[in-house]
Amino acid sequence: MAQIKQTIKPNGKYMGRRIMRKEDPRLLSGKGAYVDDIHLPNTAHVAFLRSEHANARITKLDISRARALAGVIQIVTGADLRGVVENIPPMGVLPDLFVPQHPVLATDRVRYVGEPIAAVLAENPYIAQDALELIHVEYDPLPVVVEMEKAIEPGSPLVHEQSKSNVAGTFKLDSGDIERAFRKADRIVTGRFVNQRVAPMPMEARAVQADYQAGEKMLTVWSATQIPHLLRSSLSRLLKVPENRLRVIAPDVGGAFGGKLNVYREEVLLPLLAMRLGRPVKWIETRRENMRAMIHGRDQINYVELAVTKDGRMLGLKCRTLADIGAYPQMLTAAIPTLTAIMATGCYKIPALSFELTDVFTNKMATDAYRGAGRPEATYLIERIVDMAAAELKMDPAEIRSRNFLKSSEFPFTTPSGLIYDSGNYKTCMDKALDLAGYNKLRQQQERARKQGRLMGIGLSTYVEICAMGPATSDPPGGGWESATVRIEPSGKVTVLSGASPHGQGEETTYAQIAADQLSVPFDDVTVIHGDTASVPPGVGTFGSRNTAVGGTAVYMSAQKIRTKMEAIAANLLEINPKNIVLRDGTLQSKLNPKKSVSVREVARAAYTAKKLPPGMEPGLSETSFFSPKNYTFPFGTHVCVVEVERETGEVKIIKYVAMDDCGKVINPMTVEGQVQGGIAQGLGQALYEEIIYDDNGQLVTGSLMDYAFPKATQLPEYICDRTETPTTSNPLGVKGVGEAGTIGATPALVNAVVDALAPYGIQHLDMPLKPEKVWRTIEEKPEAR
Amino acid sequence: MFPANFNYVRPNNIREAVQFLNEHKDDAKVLAGGQSLIPMMKLRLAAPEFLVDIGRLPELKEIDLDDAVLTIGSLIRHADIETADLIARACPLLAETAAEIGDAQVRNRGTIGGSLAHADPSADLPATMLVLDARFSVAGPDGRRIIMAEDFFTDVMTTALRPNEILVSIEIPKMSRRTGCAYVKMHQQASGFAIVGVASLITLGRNGRAEDVRVGINGVSGVPYRAHAVEESLRGKPVDERNIAEAAALAAQGVEPLSDIHASSEYRREMATVYARRSLQRAAQRASAPQRH
Incomplete structure (x- = not known):
């Protein structure tokens, strides 16, 4: 166990205090719901055939034996996606970056071990795995580029022949008079440091489920992702489904560490398969797949x-x-x-x-x-x-x-x-x-x-x-803001809806601490909801240690707005000036006469019954804020x-x-x-x-x-x-x-x-x-x- | 992680199990604790047609101690070996070895017989079996036979067990007084298997010199081995630091050590010496201490 020193005093009734995480009883007792826990009837299970070669031409791909296996529903190859979805472009680029075509499934060429070539849909995951063994692929292996220092030597084999070299892009930053600094130096210390490739290794590997409800023309995608909203925008563009007919749900996500801050080939393919097949489809990644085909x-x-x-x-x-x-x-x-x-x-x-x-x-x-x-x-x-x-x-x-x-x-x-x-x-x-x-x-x-x-x-x-x-000016993916809706329900309970998408960081707890302090309600009365694009306000996602600073501030701002509105309603009920209202211990009371007070609950009821609201005020106690830091x-x-x-x-x-x-x-x-x-x-x-x-x-x-x-x-x-x-x-x-x-x-x-x-x-x-x-x-x- | 189709068979006794194995030979695999076989099946590195689950046979779950021999049923789990009072008293080396296997989950499921029959060259138990002069009691279609530990491990993941045989129990002869044992291990950092694991046993004579020395080594070679050169070097000598170090230097003599991403052949050779020395030192201390190990 770690030794903990506590030298800093808390700054609120809940904020600043060691409060047990709301999410832990659920997660630790096996009651969490990850993608694999969400079962839809009639689901088809997907398994991927992946390249065994790091660089090769595919000379033959024969799916006939696999297709004939009982229980196999369909096998999709790169050829089937021509003209449908051919390229998943990156977001972060350099001015001179060579951006290759990034297909959903490889067609005639593979460039790394683990690159997906075909997807099998079967009645159960066992059959899907059996079918993979029946797919026959012939490769014509090409020279492999492994070490980056060798890759940029002249004459190295090329990863992408369309690019002149293996230099994908460059970036330069110069500031101050560097030559003068080195001339004036007494010593110049030099080093070559290798920062080796490692794997993010989330506890839960990737997982995607998709279902198309033809009647509603609604495509629902469950994904173990850090960025449900960005994923929705990407899928909308790539699959040509309007964003308001696309619902992305990041349920409980078993860690990500950056590995799920992405739009992966598998995430694009599964929804497409669901639409084509008219059945729910599911893919649960294995650890070995994850180590090959999730980013490093x-x-x-x-x-x-x-x-x-x-x-x-x-x-x-x-x-x-x-x-x-x-x-x-x-x-x-x-x-x-x-x-x-x-x-x-x-x-x-x-x-x-x-x-x-x-x-x-x-x-x-x-x-x-x-x-x-x-x-x-x-x-x-x-x-x-x-x-x-x-x-x-x-x-x-x-x-x-x-x-x-x-x-x-x-x-x-x-x-x-x-x-x-x-x-x-x-x-x-x-x-x-x-x-x-x-x-x-x-x-x-x-x-x-x-x-x-x-x-x-x-x-x-x-x-x-x-x-x-x-800051939005710095061009972060999807903008630099985050949003939150805070709603006091008619009963006085509080719901926080966050556009951010925590996946282990504990914001179900910290956002509740912020809201509870700002609204003077008990911590246990606050529920934080996140991860479902159909129920939460717009969001960017959880990465770069941004959730509390950006998303938490949006919660704080919305709570402030509600507080102001509650003060106005309370003042109206108590027939005093809103300026003289103070929110304390769950009640809104007169600064001059604390006996003149109404509880948050009474104010909530008043806000929804809407009979005694100040003139012109809209009913309800629900506010949304976007915070875009400077x-x-x-x-x-x-x-x-x-x-x-x-x-x-x-x-x-x-x-x-x-x-x-x-x-x-x-x-x-x-x-x-x-x-x-x-x-x-x-x-x-x-x-x-x-x-x-x-x-x-x-x-x-x-x-x-x-x-x-x-x-x-x-x-x-x-x-x-x-x-x-x-x-x-x-x-x-x-x-x-x-x-x-x-x-x-x-x-x-x-x-x-x-x-x-x-x-x-x-x-x-x-x-x-x-x-x-x-x-x-x-x-x-x-x-x-x- | 979905295995290929297989058939599941649960025999009612050893005779039935052996009979079934005799009919199906290589198409059948014996399932004990499942700590090696099941992962291999899930990775489709193994796809037996029949799984013969011996997990419920009571004859394989007995521990017995008489004047001369400790008998351990092949289905006894590592966690039980680690914690059983009887074993702690009769053969602490075995308990010390079991405690080094895998992690708590593996030890709770994995069995002594399963691990020995699997014969992973980096497993922990083989060296200890060699040092203890263990006898493996095996049931086959023609009845029982005994295989000596020294004859049991024949190659990488290969043993003297025939496809129609089941390992029933392990018999460990009682050790004489003034004997000390130790198992020490360098863990492979990912899997926890042994890069080097050295089991040693020293019996001191009345003159304080090493009367009997036995050293078994895991992880270094494709087959666990008795380091006879080490044993001969130390036998008859006082077990002081210098003699132990001299003997330990011969730990990998005549062996071409394994090489992989976790340890080169050269490193394994060096570590065999370091760990043989540590193991012998500990065994020597225990041999001279009043409480026998």
Whole structure:
């Protein structure tokens, strides 16, 4: 169990307090309803035939034997979709991005292992699987492009022949006088950091069900998605079904971590099949399919140069980044690495930045948003190079950070990439983390350990990230707003309808906390509904740690409107001036004479009976608001990781882990800690265990959880979590967002700790994951180790 | 994760089970705890025509201890081996080994006989069986026979069991006094299987020297093996740090270690030595301690 420190006082009756999550009793007792739990009569079950080759021409596709199998209803191939739906375009693009045709089903060519070729519809999933084995495909294999550095060499085989090279697109960011910064530097520290490809690995894999009600001409799609509204808009365009005849439902969704922030081929095909067949259709992805055909994350190589003075001042940062985007850009594939570019300078005042990004095609599944999405890569590259600079200058890693932090008086601060950091208190947060970790003592312990020949290491990571997407001007997918309807029912109970689509983050609880405080009603009287486009107001979706900051503010705004209306109704009932009304403890009372009061419930009844409303007022108590923030939010924090490396095996043991995060105001400290801990788990997972490996033929070697080391509870340490609280100015709640912070902070903290542990061998860097054999080998190769 | 069609058979006793296997041989597969077979079927790596469920046969669920032998029915689950008082007293090495298998869910379902018959080279039990000189009692159409642990594991996922035979029980001879045992393991980080798993047994003579040394190793080779070179090196010597280290250095002698994405051949060889040393050290400590392990 994690140790929790609570140093910040709550700011409301419910807001700021540790309130148990409304959703958990349902989810933990097996009463949740995921897509697979929703059973419709007469459903046809879908299974996909997927490519076994990473790059090949399909020379023959014979479905006749499979088609003849009893219980097979239909088999659909790419040829059947010609002229129907031929291309699923991405949303996030670069000006020069080569955008290939992205078919629903491959026709004559496959470009990654797992690419769907045919869909079988059968009476049950067993038969569907049997039929797959009867489909005969002949491939003419082509040379495979696996490694991005090789892919951009002249003469490399091409993933897309229509493109001149495997360079898919480029992005450049220049700010300040970079050449001068490097001329003036006393030292230039360089590093090549591989941020390996990993899998988002949601607990629930993808799942889609679709049903067409011909009478109503209504197409209903259930999908395990983060973005029901964006999915609806996409399906409407691709399938030519009007949005008001399309209903997307994201029921309980078993996590996503960015993996379901997309519009997938399977999601487009299933509704089409439902319409064609006139029967409900269902596809439940297996774990092995998920690892092949859901997006992966990260997969960058960063060549970093930092110009520093001898007293540790950072003058300029150069970074050349290759991003492996796989074979077909998915929704935000090309946008993700640009987030690395704009956040590359981190918490530091670095006057000059030069960032060159190259997106590279390979014969792999696409990369796209995975928890942190571009910011973990930014934090990793800056936090690694800063540690290398500290080592080079023989300076304490905390000291070099301290000397370069933006000062709290400098906010709002315009960064070299043009972002405006809202608020920050980096030094305070780091100092508090170091105190909690006992940093000075740890350094003394380390000295003693080294004398005994033990390899102890202490790693720091000080991060700032970008959340709460975001201003509409910055062109986020679907706009940067979120909406919410708050309704007080005639009985006085409250319904919150959110356009956002939480899938594990806990907003059924936090939105209820916001509404309950604003309306002065009991928390248990508030129900939060989300995920069904037919019943909730418009929305964008849940990603980029935006739900509370953007969606929560919309709830807050609607509650404020209702509060004003209730005050007017109460004043009318009490025959006093609305200005003299105060809402307190569930009643609206006169400031002058508290005995003159009506309850929220009575006001609700009055609003619906509509007999005693102020002149001209509409009946009802239901308000909708859209919140479109003017700026992002920039949460920050410091993570401290202490490790001991076992010399003879290379195993890394985490001795202590301290996370000091600042996500602005906090609605529920418990859900924040849950997010932080889950985030750290995935961050440490990347640092220590996880790696998607394709072999030279483009075959996925880590294609199951027997080979892909996703950490289990016993493989993770205890976390000591605390917070500082620096409110944002970007929304009235002062909240910044915390869904990805742990993942962003943890990875460099661990790697810095291990490199620190290995410093006696003169080791300056090790690429992730830091598996025992790699650590062991790195030590073995050092002459000092002999 | 949908298996191909299969037929399900539930025999009433061992004789019926063997008879059925004898009729169908390779078309039939014995189902015990289902921790390996069912996943393989769901992945369609296995598609037996008949599943012969022996899970309810009471004869296979007995644990018995007499003066000379501990007998464990093949259907005893790992979790029971891990926690049963009788086993903790009579053969703590077996309990220590069972505790290292998979996770709690796997141990709650998986059986000792199922795991041994499956013979995964990275499983935990084989090395312990080798070290304990276990005898496998097997039922076939011609009655019972005994297979010695050393003869049981013949190749990767292959045993001396014939398709018409069932593993009935495992017999473990009683250990002499002043014996200490240990099982230590380096886990493969994804699956939890052994990259290296070393079971060892040391019996000390009256002179404090190692009278009997046995070392069994999982995970390193395609077949679990007795590290005879290690045993010979330490036999007759005081079990001090230097002698143990010298002996452990021979852990992978004459073996071409496996190589995969989790551990290269070279690393497995090195770790065999490290873990053999750790295992022997622990066994030596236990042999000299008053409480027998």
